[in-house]
Structures are given as structure tokens and as C-alpha cells.
Amino acid sequence: MSIGDSMTRRAVLSVTALAGVALAMRPARGAPDLEIALAEQLFGRTPVPSGRLRLDMPPVFPNGYTVPLALDVDSPMTEADHVRTVHIVAPRNPLIRVASFHFTPRSGRARISTRIRLAEPQNVIAVAEMSDGSLLMAKTWVEVEVNGCS
Amino acid sequence: MATPAQRVRAPSTAAKGEIFEIKALITHQMETGLRRDGAGKLMPRKIINAFSCRYNGELIFSVDLHEAVAANPYLEFYARAQESGTLEFAWHEDGGAVYTTQQSLTVT
Numbered sequence: 141m142s143i144g145d146s147m148t149r150r151a152v153l154s155v156t157a158l159a160g161v162a163l164a165m166r167p168a169r170g171a172p173d174l175e176i177a178l179a180e181q182l183f184g185r186t187p188v189p190s191g192r193l194r195l196d197m198p199p200v201f202p203n204g205y206t207v208p209l210a211l212d213v214d215s216p217m218t219e220a221d222h223v224r225t226v227h228i229v230a231p232r233n234p235l236i237r238v239a240s241f242h243f244t245p246r247s248g249r250a251r252i253s254t255r256i257r258l259a260e261p262q263n264v265i266a267v268a269e270m271s272d273g274s275l276l277m278a279k280t281w282v283e284v285e286v287n288g289c290s
Numbered sequence: 291m292a293t294p295a296q297r298v299r300a301p302s303t304a305a306k307g308e309i310f311e312i313k314a315l316i317t318h319q320m321e322t323g324l325r326r327d328g329a330g331k332l333m334p335r336k337i338i339n340a341f342s343c344r345y346n347g348e349l350i351f352s353v354d355l356h357e358a359v360a361a362n363p364y365l366e367f368y369a370r371a372q373e374s375g376t377l378e379f380a381w382h383e384d385g386g387a388v389y390t391t392q393q394s395l396t397v398t
Binding site: 205206207217230233234235236237238239240241242243244245246247248249251252253254255256257258288289290 | 309310322324325345348349350351352353354355356357358359360361363364365366367368369370372
């Protein structure tokens with residue numbers, strides 16, 4: 141799937157509906173995780189929620205135009221074992237892809253800080269692609285008080 | 291729109307093997323393509339869509355930025371000091387303009 145495509149909220153809703161139908165067809169096993177379903181749709185593989193990927197954002201923030209975001213992945217960043225990319229997704233924004241950070245072993249650390257726009261309160265999602273092909277995931281709820289996407 | 295102005299804060303010296311922090315900022319409206327002007331017409335998207343950091347010519351870190359990155363995109367990231375040389379930074383804008391800056395690094 142082309143990572144460069146902007147993905148709209150309508151596409152997210154269709155994924156959510158799809159996830160809902162798929163889960164309804166299986167025996168109930170616990171609360172559905174819509175963020176995992178969305179990440180599967182975007183990246184083609186199933187991400188594993190992991191404490192190694194820390195996504196730090198303020199739980200409440202007044203200004204949706206410039207919300208601080210910090211992330212850090214616990215990784216030695218060697219040739220044999222490193223983070224390739226971390227994607228940030230804001231599923232309730234009109235355009236849900238936020239940024240993709242591409243690291244190399246010469247980064248030393250898979251850690252960044254930046255500022256993003258959020259349209260409304262939501263779970264912001266981070267998905268890390270590791271050098272062994274696995275996907276890690278983390279999410280954090282951010283309650284913004286002003287729509288930063290208008 | 292004012293001409294974007296870019297700047298970077300990184301150490302000028304580092305010990306070999308040391309992991310150091312780099313801060314990069316460019317002033318830019320990051321027009322999302324979702325806003326309307328006074329007449330109600332949609333203003334076209336114009337954002338910084340990519341950033342890269344090269345260390346003696348080798349790409350060590352890069353970012354794809356989309357509309358949800360805040361205006362005046364700010365990035366903090368890290369690099370491992372290996373040999374002396376030059377760090378080059380580039381911001382790519384929709385439409386093809388590229389803004390760059392560079393800084394020397396002495397590794398002891």
C-alpha cells in the first residue's frame with residue numbers, strides 16, 4: 141500500500157465498519173481494538189501493542205493547532221536490530237496520516253519530538269516497523285479543546 | 291506568505307560514539323488544503339512534505355510530513371557521532387522548493 145497517500149476519515153470509517161462486521165462474525169473474545177484493525181489496514185500486517193514504544197502526549201491540551209508529541213522506542217539501533225520507521229496516525233482528523241519518521245542505525249536513538257494538529261479528542265496511534273519486519277504499536281488519548289485542523 | 295526560514299541547533303563538537311540531539315525548525319504556514327478564504331474558496335495545500343538529515347552525504351534520518359504536522363514544523367531527533375564532517379539538512383516543500391542548511395561537526 142502506498143504509504144504516501146493521504147487517508148481520509150471516510151476511509152477510516154469504512155475500515156471501522158469492516159472491523160465491526162468481522163468481529164461480529166467471530167465468537168466474542170473481548171473488546172474490539174479498532175486501532176489494531178486500522179493499523180492492519182494501513183500497513184498490511186498485524187501490529188503488537190508494546191511498552192517498548194512509548195508515545196508521550198499531554199492527556200489534555202487547549203490548542204489543537206500545535207500539540208506536543210514525543211516518542212521513543214527501546215532499541216539498540218544496531219545494524220542487526222533497529223527501528224526502521226515510526227508512523228503517527230490520528231484517526232479522527234480529516235486526513236489521518238500525520239508523519240513517518242525513518243531512522244537508521246546512525247540515528248543512535250529512535251527518539252523524536254514534534255508538534256502535530258488534532259481536530260478533536262482521540263487516540264493518537266504510533267506504529268513502529270522494526271528491522272526484523274515486526275510491527276509494534278502504542279496509542280495515547282489526547283483531549284484537545286480547540287480543533288486544530290480547521 | 292513570508293519566505294520560510296530554517297534553522298538547526300546541533301553541537302559543533304562531539305566525542306566519537308556519542309549520541310547527540312539535533313533540533314530543526316522551519317517557519318512555514320503548512321497550509322493544509324482544508325481551510326477556506328474570505329470568499330469561501332478552498333485554499334490549496336502547501337506544506338513542507340519531507341525533511342532529511344545527511345551526515346557526510348549519508349542519509350541518517352528523514353521524515354515524511356503530512357497535513358497534520360503543526361505549522362512551523364519542529365523536529366528533535368538524534369545522531370551518533372562517528373567522524374568529523376558536515377551535517378546537511380533539507381526541507382522539501384509541495385511544488386518542489388527545497389530549503390537547506392548545514393553545520394560542521396568535529397568528532398574527537
